[in-house]
Amino acid sequence: MKVLKLIYAKVNLALALVIHFSFKKWFRRRGLSQFLSAYQKDCVFPLSTEERLKFSSYSNCVFCGLCVSQCELTDSHFYQKFLTPANLAFSYTKSLPEVTSNIDFVTHCSSCRSCEKVCPTSVPLNSIIQFVKTHAH
């Protein structure tokens, strides 16, 4: 019985090894791509060094709301519910927000920079908008 058990176990192990080498790569991607795809669901993506350097200045917003009065978009779409530049900038003060949630504002924005002109804490709103445009797919 002991011998039979040993053979059974070894056959099982061999079978598992075969399955592991032959089928596993079809089911799951490995390494960096697997890592990134797992995080893509949560809208976490790698930042380049340039973006990292800029990123500290993104968090200057104090939510005074002065940019809202200057935004052309607020004028034309004010009946619809959408983000203001103040909301966009303020969402960057804590951590990286979900970029996909900002996409409706960014696609309408014409980059007129009138929001940047009045900002007391000089948040680079236009580069935040460019950042969202490049990363939100």
Add this chain to the structure above:
Amino acid sequence: MVVIGSGLSGVVAAFRASSQGKKVAVVRKGWGASALTSGIFEIAETEGSPTQGSQTQGEQYEFSSSLASLKQKNPHHPYHQLDLEALPTAFELFRKYFPLKIQGSYTENHLFLSDMGFWKRAAFAMESQFLDFRTIGRKKVLTLGYDFDWFQETPLLPQMMAKKLDHPDEVRKLAQSIKSKFQLHHYDLLILPPVLGLDFFSDMKRELEHLLGLPVFEMAATLPSVPGLRFQKALDAALHKASIPLIQGKVKSFDHHKKKVSTLRISDELSPEFNETTLEADTFILATGKFFSGGLHKGPAFSETVFQLPLFFKNEKINHCSVQKLLRRDFFESQPLFQCGVKIDAALVPLDEFGDPCYENVRACGTILQGFDPHQDGTRFGVQLLSGYKAGDMAQ
């Protein structure tokens, strides 16, 4: 002459200098704390706690005695360098160009209601907010806060509400919802949060008064404030009306020969060609404000952002002082951090720690001055107006 900063004091200085026939330009990086004013303008605080109601006995509203006690209590207050009798002339000059109406008196405070629900004593208020609660007597006032249905339905920011109310249809809807909820013939006055339109607010106020058949007023605003936006837009319009050029850009560096500043180099990062302009002038007026407006900055040390002037609190230099020493535990106490600023002499020239002038042709005015807390001690408007007027006067 070059004025740095387009807040209230900078604009007054520019008006004064240009009314004397000087060539003036205003440089600014963006909007500052003037765009967040509550629409209420204070000259001096009077006795009596501001949380008590209007029926309390023994309250003072005339501020001549409180001004004297303020000067005695605070020997570093900018009022020591300023002439309070110039206030009416300074204000008349300001009113000449300023498109909005500001009501009030030079000798006594009025009692206003703020949208957070406490009383505010101040000398002046915007016309739409000028409802003095001492004078209403037995009239019944209907007070609607932000928790009223119509305000609850709209987006969270007051600016968005104000933009929405720039449209007559929305004003009609608001009037309908007020009429359906309250029996208006029981009331004599209606007071609303300060969101009645941004660009066309006087028209919208009249429209609402016509629809409801009641006089409508706005409360004093807290942040973020719509009256502040109107105020800053009106300041820009006033500069345009006085044909004073407004240059957008940040001061990057300056040249000085011994103790005279000769040129400013200004770069505008926002313009597409990234150009750098140099401005030459005889006199430079520093009206950049405190921390929020970007006049003062806390990096590794405290610094003044344009001329790197030394900063003081009660005549002690605090450039390398730690922040903890300048903060008090009680949130509502007057914080030394907001009282620090530039030390000046009688001619508004910024001084260093030995009492010598830093740059002879620089004048500092507005909230950047040391010794007063613009958010707390209730002298902001007086200091801004008078120091701006004097700085414009002092320009060579």
